[in-house]
Amino acid sequence: MFESKSGIFYIAGIGFFVLAFVSNALVPWLMYNDIPEKTVAELINPNLRYQFEDLARRYPEAFEAAYGKPPGGDAEHDVWWNEKCGDALRVGHKIYVGEGCWHCHSQFIRPVSNEEQRWGPVSRSAEYQNELQRPVLFGTRRVGPDLCREGGRRSNDWHAVHFFKPDSLSQESPMPEYPWFFDGSADKPNAKGLAIMTYVQWLGSWQESYPYYEAYVQSALPKPESVEADAEAAEGEEDAAEEGMAEDAEPAVETPAGDAAPADDMPASDTPAAEAAPAAETPAAEGAAPAEATPTEAPK
Numbered sequence: 001m002f003e004s005k006s007g008i009f010y011i012a013g014i015g016f017f018v019l020a021f022v023s024n025a026l027v028p029w030l031m032y033n034d035i036p037e038k039t040v041a042e043l044i045n046p047n048l049r050y051q052f053e054d055l056a057r058r059y060p061e062a063f064e065a066a067y068g069k070p071p072g073g074d075a076e077h078d079v080w081w082n083e084k085c086g087d088a089l090r091v092g093h094k095i096y097v098g099e100g101c102w103h104c105h106s107q108f109i110r111p112v113s114n115e116e117q118r119w120g121p122v123s124r125s126a127e128y129q130n131e132l133q134r135p136v137l138f139g140t141r142r143v144g145p146d147l148c149r150e151g152g153r154r155s156n157d158w159h160a161v162h163f164f165k166p167d168s169l170s171q172e173s174p175m176p177e178y179p180w181f182f183d184g185s186a187d188k189p190n191a192k193g194l195a196i197m198t199y200v201q202w203l204g205s206w207q208e209s210y211p212y213y214e215a216y217v218q219s220a221l222p223k224p225e226s227v228e229a230d231a232e233a234a235e236g237e238e239d240a241a242e243e244g245m246a247e248d249a250e251p252a253v254e255t256p257a258g259d260a261a262p263a264d265d266m267p268a269s270d271t272p273a274a275e276a277a278p279a280a281e282t283p284a285a286e287g288a289a290p291a292e293a294t295p296t297e298a299p300k
Contacts (some may be wrong), residue, residue, distance in 0.1 A: 028125075038130035040086045043202070047152060051201035052085040054156055057196055059187070066191035070224050085198065092199025095130050095192055099178070106139025107148045107203065120204060122147030127206070141175060149204035152211025159197045161186045 046047040054272050056063040056070050065069070067084040069075040096102070112124045128136055139146075154162075161168060164186035181193035189197070204210060 004270060007137055024195065032125065032129060034128050035126065040089055040131050041082065041205075043089065043132065044082045044085050045205055047205040048198075048202050049081060049085060050087075051151070051156065051205075052088065052198055053081065058156055060191055062189050062191075062194060063182070066194055076080070088195045088198040089132065089202055092197070092202075093194035095196045096199055097135070097137070101223065102139050102146075103136040104139075104141060104143035104175070105147045106142055107139075107146065108138040109146055109148050115146070122211070123148055129260065132202075145198065147203050151201045151203045151205040151209065155284045156197055156201070160189055160193065163193065163196065230282070 067087070071080050074233075109119050109121065109123045116122050127133075147216075158169065162170070162175075163178045163181050165177055166173040178193075178196075181196060182189050228258075
């Protein structure tokens, strides 16, 4: 048997099976067996908390209906916020799996084809050692973008509109609409809508570079502080110039104003009478005097 061609293939097949089992099952198990699996409560971080509290600010009525009235953002209320955030995270993960989102969106950034430039840092094994990675949503297709680093890239409002009507933001998007996440409109998410948005904003929230996963180039525009300082300096120069012009113009303004002041106080009827008196003594008036002695006006 072992001398035949079929026997050799049989032994080789068993050997490759054992090698695959050791390299893909036994070795990873030995590597990560000592690393405890994180619970949902341990996955809550400040970045996710910010997004969850942002949902409470944007959609207060829907948030209160789903999770109750928020007690506030004080430190003593962290327990309440973390508990509700954990509940939303669990429900959002179940919805994500149940809706089949992982069919079109992978959650594993591979170290090939410059994927880290498109979606962020290459995925690390430790990121999948938690309760929300059961099952692991590596995905096999990318009809849509990889979502492993989606958290923080877009606002909750953007996600709400995208879930309600995807093609309103991405033309010709093959993504289906999810109206059952809302109560009639995109600005009225229900408990399912709030939960799925919480889950999406959690993806990648543990990264130090959150939310700037892509290469960030600082803007060449001046900082707001320098712009304000330049504006204040320019305004100060304009004020000083206006004051200087006003000081130079004061004598020219006072001279005619002093002469004209009595004329302004005079009655309007006196002004033309005083000015018309010398007008009768003009040559035109003297030349017209003989013409006035008409026959009708001759003395009797």
